[in-house]
Amino acid sequence: MTTICGGHGVRSSRHSVLRVPRSRRRWSSLLYLAASFLLLAASARAQAPPQFPAHVQLVWDGNPPSPGHTLWVGALFQLDPGWHIYWQNPGDSGEPPKIQWKLPPNFRPGAILWPRPILLGSGTVRDYGYEGQVLLMTPLQTPPELPATAPVEIAATIKFVVCREICIPGKADLTLTVPLHAQPPSNDSPSRKIFDDTRAQLPKPLPPDLKVSAGSTDGNLELWLVGAPQTHEIRFFPLDPGVIENSAPQNLDSGHGSLRLTLKKSDQLLKPPSRLRGVIVLDEIKAYKIDVPVKPS
Amino acid sequence: MKKMTFARIIIVLAALLALSTAWAARVGEPAPDFTATDTNGQVHKLSQYAGKYVVLEWHNRGCPYTQKHYETGNMQRLQREWTARGVIWLTVISSAPGKQGYVTAADENAFLKQVNAAPTAVLLDPTGDLGHLYDSKTTPHMFIINPQGTLIYNGAIDDRPTTDHADINGAKNYVSLALTEALAGKPVSDPTTRPYGCSVKYPN
Numbered sequence: 001m002t003t004i005c006g007g008h009g010v011r012s013s014r015h016s017v018l019r020v021p022r023s024r025r026r027w028s029s030l031l032y033l034a035a036s037f038l039l040l041a042a043s044a045r046a047q048a049p050p051q052f053p054a055h056v057q058l059v060w061d062g063n064p065p066s067p068g069h070t071l072w073v074g075a076l077f078q079l080d081p082g083w084h085i086y087w088q089n090p091g092d093s094g095e096p097p098k099i100q101w102k103l104p105p106n107f108r109p110g111a112i113l114w115p116r117p118i119l120l121g122s123g124t125v126r127d128y129g130y131e132g133q134v135l136l137m138t139p140l141q142t143p144p145e146l147p148a149t150a151p152v153e154i155a156a157t158i159k160f161v162v163c164r165e166i167c168i169p170g171k172a173d174l175t176l177t178v179p180l181h182a183q184p185p186s187n188d189s190p191s192r193k194i195f196d197d198t199r200a201q202l203p204k205p206l207p208p209d210l211k212v213s214a215g216s217t218d219g220n221l222e223l224w225l226v227g228a229p230q231t232h233e234i235r236f237f238p239l240d241p242g243v244i245e246n247s248a249p250q251n252l253d254s255g256h257g258s259l260r261l262t263l264k265k266s267d268q269l270l271k272p273p274s275r276l277r278g279v280i281v282l283d284e285i286k287a288y289k290i291d292v293p294v295k296p297s
Numbered sequence: 298m299k300k301m302t303f304a305r306i307i308i309v310l311a312a313l314l315a316l317s318t319a320w321a322a323r324v325g326e327p328a329p330d331f332t333a334t335d336t337n338g339q340v341h342k343l344s345q346y347a348g349k350y351v352v353l354e355w356h357n358r359g360c361p362y363t364q365k366h367y368e369t370g371n372m373q374r375l376q377r378e379w380t381a382r383g384v385i386w387l388t389v390i391s392s393a394p395g396k397q398g399y400v401t402a403a404d405e406n407a408f409l410k411q412v413n414a415a416p417t418a419v420l421l422d423p424t425g426d427l428g429h430l431y432d433s434k435t436t437p438h439m440f441i442i443n444p445q446g447t448l449i450y451n452g453a454i455d456d457r458p459t460t461d462h463a464d465i466n467g468a469k470n471y472v473s474l475a476l477t478e479a480l481a482g483k484p485v486s487d488p489t490t491r492p493y494g495c496s497v498k499y500p501n
Contacts, residue, residue: 092434092435092496093434093435093493093494093495093496094495094496095458095459095460095493121496122501123499123501124429124432124434124499125434125435125496125497125499127496159459159461161361161460163495163496165396165397165498166359166360166397166495167360167361167362167495168361169361169460241491242489242490242491267321267322267323267432267451268324268451268452268489268490268491269489270324270325270488270489
């Protein structure tokens, strides 16, 4: 087996359209794994290695940090056409990106807020993730007191795999400098826009007039929705692996004022789950978080 | 003519139904029997190994998750340890021609020698039939069949779903754990886990 290490194959940073002041973006020890000696021979003989298909940078929403509040930052991925990264439950293959924060004293990182995913893959292997541009926004809790003048220096190590037909692991060591006294961004600033756009894609809690319940039959799990708006398509994205067959069709039918989504149980499921947790996406637009008990058959 | 077409549809549907029920590889149920040819032209049938434990390991040498286990020697170590204890270890390659991980028999034999691998045999499955029979999703994806022919494990190789070589040390190896428990006459404590890795490169 062969491993080619180093910076080649890594796309150089694009100019930043976002509010990322004095940010240094540095890739290190990104692994590019060649398939075999044959491949190595081929690449050693000739052309420059292919461009790495993902670019990632740390970004900030532009609101100046204040003591004891939330500072919104995130990892912004830009992926070449056809390439994808993964949701928190990646589905049948792959793995979600992981962010390890290195923060100033007494700053506490929160969990990633995952935008609604899309269905990826083909045939019997289906995955959940993102294509194009995606921001994995993360709240940072600031301490009760901030230094008077120094800017806030934030660093993170991000590990991920980016896949198309094949998968390539990526690792990026990134930094971001947030000034203490910045003007709040205007409504139409690019940084504000990308955080606002991402917020619009975060799954919301169920509205009070939409009731969801779940049941278990022999080979299926069923989701029942009462009070759903006129909907042509619903897709359920499970939070837990091994519960539903990711590659099976999800059939929607209606009757008695409710919608029923039928999900095929995973072959790996040995007994019905006690709860069904995940995200439902209505007509590819509205996304809601659900976590409901499963009634036995 | 119309009736004929209808009858044909029924036959096809019945065949599909038979296939779909046969396709299940569920823990606690009989493992689907198969016939496959290895890199030395030898034919292997699952039922010939009745009375022995059989491990199935889905493989793609171009996949970084597979590489984690071969470049660290972890997979070879497992193959040696368990075949020495009488377990049949069958590595399966379901990559389609032209896709990542597809190999010829000679190419694979050279690779096995180069990385000092020690499976009982490597089964070539370029049609993906064996992969679909077990609904193998990833490389690696591991299955264990007991001497009675019952599937007792379906899932990941270990509990660290990453490409990081450093994650081998300290990982809970589900395959070793399941075999250790089964050989001691105990039930397998984690009989299904989420397999992790690259998607199996089936034909389109």
